[in-house]
Amino acid sequence: MLIDPTYPKSFASDNHAGVHPDILDAIAAANHGDAPAYGDDSWTSAFEVKIKEVFGPGAEGFAVLNGAGANMVGLALMLGRYDAVICADSAHIATHEAGAAERLLGVKLMTVPTEHGKLQPDDIKARLGGIGNVHETQPTVVSISQVTELGTCYSPDEITALADTAHAAGLRLHMDGARLANAAAYFGCDLKTITADAGVDVFSFGGTKNGALAAEAVVVLDPSLTDAVPYLRRQSLQLASKMRFISAQLSALLTDDLWLRNAAHANQMAARLANGIADIADVSLAQAVQSNAVFAALPPAVTETLLRRYSFHYWDKAAGIVRWMTAFDTTSEHVDDFLDDIRKAVAST
Structure with a gap:
């Protein structure tokens, strides 16, 4: 397919966009002198503080390289070898990550047909019948996409209802937040309202689709899970050596509501x-x-x-x-x- 070079603007994906000037400035500001590798730098420390400011004092943020990697690290924190993830059949983890969850994590995705790409509490309940049955994989995590693959958004109340249903059954709630910022903008709320306050346990915060060069984060709200993140991030090939350049981008996004x-x-x-x-x-x-x-x-x-x-x-x-x-x-x-x-x-x- 040939595109007319006189009209370069793409409507194919927000991934096609360039980098916001403020984020380029943040990268340039971090590009002076040497700094410790693998996150032992002041930019990453500042990003980790910023995560707590935005999402609450119990939030722990971990910078990663891409969205699929953020999902795999986040899900891996909550899953065992015989576990399953309940998600919409249109979910990004089920349709656009080349089977990463099944191949890399070795888990089953229990997909649910949905209207407008959004799970409902009854969709979770309908997948719980095999709990305790040794012959079946065990649903352990519910995963939702914010924004969904169909461009729709979960409201804070809808997320809370899903979290309450999942938690009542002993499951955790994961959010693929590749376009989390767009959902918060649509509802006119802050980021904490549709994550921490709504009962999400682990989520990804997407930067790349919102003006960053290549910057995503795994944010963990369940304190029992945080100790494993550094090891799973390394094992999942998501530990950047020059992490300061990723952390600087994420901090810039979270500064002055960029x-x-x-x-x-x-x-x-x-x-x-x-x-x-x-x-x-x-x-x-x-x-x-x-x-x-x-x-x-x-x-x-x-x-x-x-x-x-x-x-x-x-x-x-x-x-x-x-x-x-x-x-x-x-x-x-x-x-x-x-x-x-x-x-x-x-x-x-």
Whole structure:
């Protein structure tokens, strides 16, 4: 697929965006002189303090290299060799991590068909029948994606209900927070409200999709789990030698609400795009827009025309559904130009 070089802005993924200038400045500021390796540096210490400030004094943060690695380290903390994870069938750990949980952790994913990508308390209860049965894997963790793969967000109350259900059954709650910032921006709440206050035990905090270069974190809220993290992080190949450059990025995101400004802007651009297609014939929304993802149904000819110039992905080709993503650096001009081209493509087919 060839993309018109005169229009470089991608709507395929927030991973396609560049790095926020404030984060580049933070990396540059850390790039002076020598510093101890593997996290024994002042930038990592500052990041660990920042995690406690944002998520509460009981939170422990561990910088890692990527989101899949953050999920594997976080899940590994809570799982044994015969355990299982309850998750939506659309969850990133089930669909987009190449079977990492099964291959690397040796656990079973108990996937659940869901509406709009979100688990409900009854979905957890329906998977608990095998507890204590020696012939079955044992559900030990419930994992949710925030934001879901369908762009929807769990509210604080929804997370609390899931946490209460999981904890009542002796399970822990994990959150894949690759776009956690976008969910908090959508609900107008702080990060602590939809993690620590809602009963999450372990979660990842995504930076890469929100303006960072390559920076994620595992955040542990259950104090009984923290001692194992350094060893599992090393064993999982997620211990960066020059960790100061990852920690500096995460601290920058968590300073002066940069995480919120970036995520809120990306959400606003998605809403602008969604509102803009409302009056375009033969184009409709396929999901509610609650984050920086827009799922739309288009005639195949329109999609193919747009793909000659723009980068984005089919979500369900048979149904004609595509996914458009916005990012912290998407501008209103980017969106409006894209909308103009959608209208032209519809008119010409």
